[in-house]
Amino acid sequence: MxxxxxxxxxxLLVTKAALAQLAVQAPQPTVQVPRxxxxxxxxxYTLGSGDSLREVKWYERSVGGDRQPVLFYFSDPQPxxxxxxxxxxxxxxxxxxxxxxxxxxxxxRLSDNGQFExxxxxxxxxxxxxxxxxxxxxxxxxxxxPKITGDYNEATGHLNLTxxxxxxxxxxxLTWYRDGVAVPAGRSDVSTDQQGFQDAxxxxxxxxxxxxxxxxxxxxRCDASxxxxxxxxxxxxxxxxxxxxxxxxxxxxxDSLMQYDDVTLTCASEGGLVLxxxxxxxxxxxxxxxxxxxxxxxxxxxxxxxxxxxxYTCTASNALGSTDAKTTLQFKERPLxxxxxxxxxxxxxxxxxxxxVLAVFAALGAFGGAAYYIRRRREAQDEEAxxxxxxxxxxxxxxxxxxxxxxxxxxxxxLESSKTEDKGRPLPSNRGVAPPGxxxxxxxxxxxxxxxxxxxx
Numbered sequence: 001m002x003x004x005x006x007x008x009x010x011x012l013l014v015t016k017a018a019l020a021q022l023a024v025q026a027p028q029p030t031v032q033v034p035r036x037x038x039x040x041x042x043x044x045y046t047l048g049s050g051d052s053l054r055e056v057k058w059y060e061r062s063v064g065g066d067r068q069p070v071l072f073y074f075s076d077p078q079p080x081x082x083x084x085x086x087x088x089x090x091x092x093x094x095x096x097x098x099x100x101x102x103x104x105x106x107x108x109r110l111s112d113n114g115q116f117e118x119x120x121x122x123x124x125x126x127x128x129x130x131x132x133x134x135x136x137x138x139x140x141x142x143x144x145x146p147k148i149t150g151d152y153n154e155a156t157g158h159l160n161l162t163x164x165x166x167x168x169x170x171x172x173x174l175t176w177y178r179d180g181v182a183v184p185a186g187r188s189d190v191s192t193d194q195q196g197f198q199d200a201x202x203x204x205x206x207x208x209x210x211x212x213x214x215x216x217x218x219x220x221r222c223d224a225s226x227x228x229x230x231x232x233x234x235x236x237x238x239x240x241x242x243x244x245x246x247x248x249x250x251x252x253x254x255d256s257l258m259q260y261d262d263v264t265l266t267c268a269s270e271g272g273l274v275l276x277x278x279x280x281x282x283x284x285x286x287x288x289x290x291x292x293x294x295x296x297x298x299x300x301x302x303x304x305x306x307x308x309x310x311x312y313t314c315t316a317s318n319a320l321g322s323t324d325a326k327t328t329l330q331f332k333e334r335p336l337x338x339x340x341x342x343x344x345x346x347x348x349x350x351x352x353x354x355x356x357v358l359a360v361f362a363a364l365g366a367f368g369g370a371a372y373y374i375r376r377r378r379e380a381q382d383e384e385a386x387x388x389x390x391x392x393x394x395x396x397x398x399x400x401x402x403x404x405x406x407x408x409x410x411x412x413x414x415l416e417s418s419k420t421e422d423k424g425r426p427l428p429s430n431r432g433v434a435p436p437g438x439x440x441x442x443x444x445x446x447x448x449x450x451x452x453x454x455x456x457x
Contacts, residue, residue, distance in 0.1 A: 024120045025130035032138045033108055034228050035169075041092060041103040041135045043118035054128065056093065056101040057119040060112075063132070067117065071103060086111075105137075110169060110196050113139040138229035141197065143168025148222055148233040150274045152208065152319060161274060162203045163222030163235065170227075171198035177221040198222075208275075208319065209240070216240065220274060241321030242277035243270040247314055249327065259334040261304050265327065267314035268299040277316040284311040284326070289328070304331045 023046040033039040037324060047053065055074050059067040066265045069084045085089040087105070094102040101120055105112060116137055121130045143165040151160040165172035171190040176183045189201045202222070217240040224233045250264040267279055281294040289308040293300045297316075301308055309331050314325040 006099070019304060022051075022120065022124050022129040022131045024118065024133050026118065026135050027131040030136045030138065032140055032227055034140045034142075035108055035110060037108060039105045039107070039108050039112070039137060039139075041116050041118070041137060043101045043103065043120070043123070043133060043135070044099055045101060045120040045131070046239065047122055048124065049123045050382070051122055053122050055119075055121040057093070057121075058103045059117040059119070061115045063114075070116065072294070108131070108137075108139050110139050110141060112137060113169070113196065129393075139169065140226075141169040142166070142226055142228035142356040143172040143200070143224060143233075145233050146174065146222050148171070148225040148235050148237045148274065149218065150237070150276075152275055152313055154319060157207045157209050157319075159208045159239075159274070160203055160205050161220060161237070162201055163224075164199065164201045165224045166199045167197045168200065168226060169196060169198055169226075172224040172226045175204065175223045175225075176204050177223065179219055180221075200426045204457070209353040214367075229446055235337050236272060238270075238272050239320070241272045242273055242316040242318055242323060244314060244316045244323045244325040245269060247312070247325050247327040254329055257304070257329060257331050259304065259306055259331055260330065263301050263304065263329065265299040265312060266299075267299075267316060267325065269297070269316045269323075273318065275318040275320065277318045277322075280317070282313045296457075301329075304329075306331050306333050314439035325413065332399060 005383050025044050027042045027044060031039055031041055041058075043056075045053075048359055053075050055070050058070040061067055070087045071083045071093065073079070073081045073093055076133070081093060083089065090106045092104050094100060094104050101118060103116065103118070114137060117132050118135065119130055119132045121128065123129075125392060144167050146163050147166045149162050149164070151162070152158070161176075164172050164175065165174060172186075174185070176185055183204055185202045186205050187201075187203045191199045191201075193199070204220070217238045219236055219238050221234055221236040224235075245268045248266045248268055251257075254263070265281075268282075269277060279297045281292075281299045283289075288294065288299075288397070289301060289304070291302045291304065291308070291375070293302070299312065299314070309329055311326050311328045313324050313326045317323075342426050374427075425455065
């Protein structure tokens with residue numbers, strides 16, 4: 001009986017262990033995230049009462065099935081988390097408890113694209129168990145804007161239009177429209193480069209004749225959609241003959257063109273044509289100048305001469321027709337003598353120029369008048385100066401003898417200075433002074449011989 005009870009107990013324990021299973025789930029088996037943004041790969045587990053978590057391991061699975069370690073977490077004896085290899089610093093667990101073991105990847109790269117494996121290990125009813133689930137990560141890279149190219153066979157009139165959207169991940173979804181109505185695509189192709197980017201190409205084919213252009217323009221449009229894009233990218237092209245709108249020039253003002261100038265003509269036509277036009281330049285009534293260089297829609301005339309004047313024509317054409325436009329250039333002969341400066345060139349207004357000229361003449365007149373005055377004054381001083389360079393002589397006062405006869409008359413007038421003392425009376429105080437009207441010899445103004453003072457009696 002006792003042995004029977006022991007066997008029954010063992011059977012119950014084994015049955016409980018067999019019935020207790022570790023449950024691991026991936027709530028979102030596929031995750032998409034734009035490149036450079038963080039990604040969370042969800043992984044959850046369920047433990048029974050008395051069960052305990054031992055470890056969480058994340059792997060990246062290659063196409064061949066090999067596993068590359070990403071992150072390991074161990075709960076015993078102390079919780080420890082380690083990111084491995086190229087995931088160091090980028091990979092971490094969102095939480096290792098609370099029944100969650102999700103992986104967080106920061107700064108996602110195109111190389112992260114692929115399948116990841118979540119492994120959860122636990123002690124269940126005293127027995128170690130491991131359960132895995134797989135999550136697919138798609139790193140999104142928006143493609144470049146779509147472009148339309150055309151391949152036309154003139155012999156057969158066969159036209160192939162190809163829409164291409166390069167450098168995306170995954171490849172863009174391309175759709176063709178003709179005047180707004182979807183058309184079935186012909187050949188579709190997706191290629192992958194060495195870095196993992198994918199290029200998408202979709203073509204449509206039809207026959208084009210010269211009469212197709214007479215019906216007017218037909219618009220073909222290619223739409224590119226992608227999970228990384230919030231709006232659809234479009235490219236469109238018009239099928240028809242080219243239309244030349246006008247001819248632009250550089251410089252823009254052709255009325256002032258002169259000899260030896262350089263000028264560039266540009267043929268402006270309606271763009272977005274599926275069949276690219278070719279351009280041809282001509283001159284009415286003659287050939288292009290020797291210094292003219294035609295390069296597609298542009299014509300350059302270098303070091304022009306007056307003989308280069310004329311009407312120039314630009315013709316744009318494709319398989320569906322052609323149109324043209326004209327412009328006239330007139331190169332004037334450059335004058336040999338430089339034209340007078342304008343007010344803007346000289347920097348002086350006419351009124352200011354006149355004032356400057358008058359001020360110069362006034363200054364010259366004042367300088368000449370001053371010079372003339374100084375010269376005349378020197379001449380006058382020279383005329384007043386004495387003819388001799390001798391200094392002033394001392395005036396000799398004659399001695400007077402008593403009872404001397406009266407002094408002779410000088411020109412009928414007695415000399416007052418000849419008066420002497422009379423009967424003991426003193427001489428007047430003006431003795432020795434020349435009489436009035438007589439200048440003394442040896443001073444500034446010489447006197448004539450008749451008026452010369454003579455001290456002799």
